[in-house]
Amino acid sequence: MELMAIAVTTAASRMHGSVAWLRAKLPRDARVAQILFLAALLGTGVFARDFSLRWEQMALAFLAGLATQALALRTLRVPNGSILSAVVTCFGLSILLRADSLWVHPLVAALAMASKFTLRVRGRHVFNPANLGVVGALCLLPGTWVSAGQWGHDLAAAVWFVMLGTVVTGQAHRWAVSWMFLACYLGLVATRVLLLGQPVTVFLHHLGNGALLLFAFFMISDPMTTPSHRGARLFHAALVAGVAFLWQFVLFRTNGLLWALFLCVPAVVLLDRLFPAERFQWVTRPDAASGREPSPRDAAQGTRYVSGTPRPSLRDAHGPEDSAHDGTTPAQAGTLRPAGR
Amino acid sequence: MIPSIFRWLIAIVLLAVAATTQAFCGFYVGRADTKLFNSASKVIIVRDDTRTVISMLNDYSGDPKEFALVVPVPQVLSQDQIHIGDAAVFDRLDAFSAPRLAEYYDEDPCERRPEIGEMLSMRKFSAPAMASAVAPRSDAALGVTVEATYTVGEYDIAILSAAQSNGLETWLTANGYRLPAGAAKALQPYVRQEMKFFVARVNLDIHANAGSTMLRPLQFAFESPKFMLPIRLGMLNSRGPQDLIAFVLTRKGRVETTNYRTVRMPSGVELPLFTRNQFGEVYRALFDRTASAEDHRVVFTEYFWDMSWCDPCADTPLTPDELRKAGVFWLGSAEPASRAFPRRRPPVAAAPIDGSVMLTRLHVRYTPETFPEDLVFQETGDRRTFQTRFVLRHPFPTTPNACPMAASYLREVRAREEEQATRLATLTGWELRDIRSKMSLATRGQNERNWWRRLWN
Numbered sequence: 001m002e003l004m005a006i007a008v009t010t011a012a013s014r015m016h017g018s019v020a021w022l023r024a025k026l027p028r029d030a031r032v033a034q035i036l037f038l039a040a041l042l043g044t045g046v047f048a049r050d051f052s053l054r055w056e057q058m059a060l061a062f063l064a065g066l067a068t069q070a071l072a073l074r075t076l077r078v079p080n081g082s083i084l085s086a087v088v089t090c091f092g093l094s095i096l097l098r099a100d101s102l103w104v105h106p107l108v109a110a111l112a113m114a115s116k117f118t119l120r121v122r123g124r125h126v127f128n129p130a131n132l133g134v135v136g137a138l139c140l141l142p143g144t145w146v147s148a149g150q151w152g153h154d155l156a157a158a159v160w161f162v163m164l165g166t167v168v169t170g171q172a173h174r175w176a177v178s179w180m181f182l183a184c185y186l187g188l189v190a191t192r193v194l195l196l197g198q199p200v201t202v203f204l205h206h207l208g209n210g211a212l213l214l215f216a217f218f219m220i221s222d223p224m225t226t227p228s229h230r231g232a233r234l235f236h237a238a239l240v241a242g243v244a245f246l247w248q249f250v251l252f253r254t255n256g257l258l259w260a261l262f263l264c265v266p267a268v269v270l271l272d273r274l275f276p277a278e279r280f281q282w283v284t285r286p287d288a289a290s291g292r293e294p295s296p297r298d299a300a301q302g303t304r305y306v307s308g309t310p311r312p313s314l315r316d317a318h319g320p321e322d323s324a325h326d327g328t329t330p331a332q333a334g335t336l337r338p339a340g341r
Numbered sequence: 342m343i344p345s346i347f348r349w350l351i352a353i354v355l356l357a358v359a360a361t362t363q364a365f366c367g368f369y370v371g372r373a374d375t376k377l378f379n380s381a382s383k384v385i386i387v388r389d390d391t392r393t394v395i396s397m398l399n400d401y402s403g404d405p406k407e408f409a410l411v412v413p414v415p416q417v418l419s420q421d422q423i424h425i426g427d428a429a430v431f432d433r434l435d436a437f438s439a440p441r442l443a444e445y446y447d448e449d450p451c452e453r454r455p456e457i458g459e460m461l462s463m464r465k466f467s468a469p470a471m472a473s474a475v476a477p478r479s480d481a482a483l484g485v486t487v488e489a490t491y492t493v494g495e496y497d498i499a500i501l502s503a504a505q506s507n508g509l510e511t512w513l514t515a516n517g518y519r520l521p522a523g524a525a526k527a528l529q530p531y532v533r534q535e536m537k538f539f540v541a542r543v544n545l546d547i548h549a550n551a552g553s554t555m556l557r558p559l560q561f562a563f564e565s566p567k568f569m570l571p572i573r574l575g576m577l578n579s580r581g582p583q584d585l586i587a588f589v590l591t592r593k594g595r596v597e598t599t600n601y602r603t604v605r606m607p608s609g610v611e612l613p614l615f616t617r618n619q620f621g622e623v624y625r626a627l628f629d630r631t632a633s634a635e636d637h638r639v640v641f642t643e644y645f646w647d648m649s650w651c652d653p654c655a656d657t658p659l660t661p662d663e664l665r666k667a668g669v670f671w672l673g674s675a676e677p678a679s680r681a682f683p684r685r686r687p688p689v690a691a692a693p694i695d696g697s698v699m700l701t702r703l704h705v706r707y708t709p710e711t712f713p714e715d716l717v718f719q720e721t722g723d724r725r726t727f728q729t730r731f732v733l734r735h736p737f738p739t740t741p742n743a744c745p746m747a748a749s750y751l752r753e754v755r756a757r758e759e760e761q762a763t764r765l766a767t768l769t770g771w772e773l774r775d776i777r778s779k780m781s782l783a784t785r786g787q788n789e790r791n792w793w794r795r796l797w798n
Binding site: 049052098099100141142143144145147148149150151152195196197198199201202204205209251252253254 | 506526529530533534565566567568594597598599600601602603604638639710713714719721722723724725
């Protein structure tokens with residue numbers, strides 16, 4: 001028994017060591033890791049699943065999305081502009097949106113990227129670009145759809161495995177929004193299963209829904225379009241879970257998750273007004289000046305933490321910042337810079 | 342006409358789908374101790390917005406007096422919402438959308454340099470007596486309410502609502518229905534969702550007078566936001582995996598399931614020529630293998646096409662009248678059928694309907710473990726046509742010395758035959774050796790290697 005405990009401790013400490021090493025090696029901008037993850041998912045979908053997605057659609061989506069982002073950054077003279085967020089959005093659109101023509105993906109990608117520079121409330125964009133793009137396409141464009149069941153179950157098991165790994169390695173708090181959302185949504189599903197007297201396999205079936213996990217870890221966790229205050233963010237996650245549940249199980253409509261996030265945008269604006277907090281910003285360069293590694297707690301709680309460039313040169317929060325992203329939790333970036341207010 | 346090295350389609354060999362096994366949405370309830378095996382079902386679902394017409398064809402072949410059926414429905418159906426359908430429409434839809442085998446003949450290689458071109462040209466083909474209702478009566482003790490009873494066609498129908506699944510089970514048993522084990526538990530989620538139960542059994546007098554041995558399909562029309570098909574009850578009297586074929590007719594686009602993965606069957610595959618007369622066998626083996634490879638967890642799309650045309654057509658397209666019989670309610674009766682379909686259609690008619698009826702054929706092989714929930718559908722915006730189509734290519738009978746092109750043509754034929762054999766083995770799981778021997782590939786290969794035999798024999 002003792003031996004086992006020693007073995008477990010040793011393994012855990014080694015794992016912590018590996019994680020620390022990995023974190024030191026990985027790029028500071030969390031979007032890079034996110035892009036790699038999304039690319040792997042898209043690759044799996046295209047090659048191992050019957051994704052009805054053509055490579056031309058993907059290529060055109062990226063071309064249009066990146067071009068729009070580059071054009072907007074140049075026109076509006078955004079300092080430190082990055083096209084990473086456009087890459088994330090284009091991956092998101094390729095993974096989610098299906099169309100029977102070639103023009104839909106580039107159009108939606110361009111409009112989604114344009115939306116974050118135009119649809120702004122108090123200096124920040126309020127719609128997750130991929131979410132807005134997909135919902136807008138479903139409503140307005142013919143020949144579009146979202147295949148909620150496209151992932152199957154084995155893939156979901158892999159995602160659970162990776163995400164539970166964050167618990168093991170002590171990183172789980174960085175994904176608080178995702179866990180909050182999953183807890184609320186799956187809690188409601190479990191209650192329904194119990195009340196209806198359905199077998200437990202029905203709950204497991206929902207647990208294995210790949211689309212649910214993707215939404216939880218790559219869309220609702222987007223720090224740019226969720227409330228800035230930590231408590232408000234968690235409340236927002238619970239709200240989205242509730243709306244998604246109602247949409248799907250009371251109104252019997254499809255794509256509940258995407259619609260819920262879209263419909264809860266007014267709540268984000270309201271929560272931000274009620275609970276003002278420092279705004280999240282992506283870090284695209286390593287900390288040069290401070291030398292202090294921000295703790296996850298700093299990030300998660302929105303602690304004002306100045307690193308690198310002096311404050312006056314920071315982006316104007318009321319201006320068009322490069323801040324449209326489709327995912328990654330607030331604290332996943334590991335660093336936080338004040339956006340000014 | 343797109344240039345093609347192939348002569349056009351000569352024949353289409355239809356798959357006899359009747360031989361595949363299917364399952365049913367409700368469960369059969371025996372009234373005597375007879376072995377009942379619910380193995381096959383076909384369902385037509387017609388859906389536009391919230392309006393739904395579901396037709397169910399029973400494959401029941403036992404004594405009619407032992408037949409009974411329980412189907413959960415979203416609301417109390419009035420008598421005119423229930424109708425007796427036409428079994429022939431199922432056959433027509435089945436034949437029209439069945440996986441197909443198309444045959445092509447190569448041209449003489451000496452007459453024309455083969456090009457790799459389109460194999461298909463884009464030719465467009467044109468494609469009861471009711472008795473009085475009885476006033477509701479309730480059985481408060483069991484919590485079961487008989488909302489209505491009707492006689493429609495050869496069926497005696499009761500619409501029940503229940504407060505508890507145990508009460509419903511007791512009521513059904515007390516009224517002479519023989520329920521499969523686990524019925525109460527399976528009924529419970531439907532009871533708690535306040536769904537109603539459509540209970541039908543055969544009125545023997547009417548059935549005997551009609552002189553028909555077959556039970557005709559039942560149709561229900563209702564409005565509901567739920568676009569789903571209850572399959573869980575049907576699993577109660579099943580052994581092993583069950584098959585269900587759903588013909589879904591919609592207005593806008595392809596239909597898929599939202600709570601299970603929907604995948605397309607392999608299509609466009611070239612098959613060896615010997616499979617011409619055993620295509621049904623090939624497809625069954627192929628389906629078995631594909632479904633097993635997916636662990637019986639997916640829904641297969643076998644066909645999706647606009648009903649106004651087909652290419653190649655496995656059968657003549659359904660007429661507006663047949664579509665209305667299938668439940669397509671938006672082909673309004675105000676508009677004469679002749680306007681939608683020209684009355685004097687050529688054998689291969691021009692586009693008859695303005696693309697407003699789309700047919701999705703879904704084939705599910707499920708087990709209770711792999712399909713824990715009922716099927717939930719969505720209509721997508723997808724209008725790209727798809728069919729499960731296999732191809733036979735007959736080589737041109739020529740000799741290597743017929744012309745300079747002939748030798749290379751024969752080499753190509755040989756290479757493609759090897760590929761066909763490998764592909765067939767992969768798809769069906771059959772032994773490659775057997776396939777090659779049926780195609781005489783082994784003998785021919787040996788003859789080619791031992792070229793001297795041809796010299797001295």
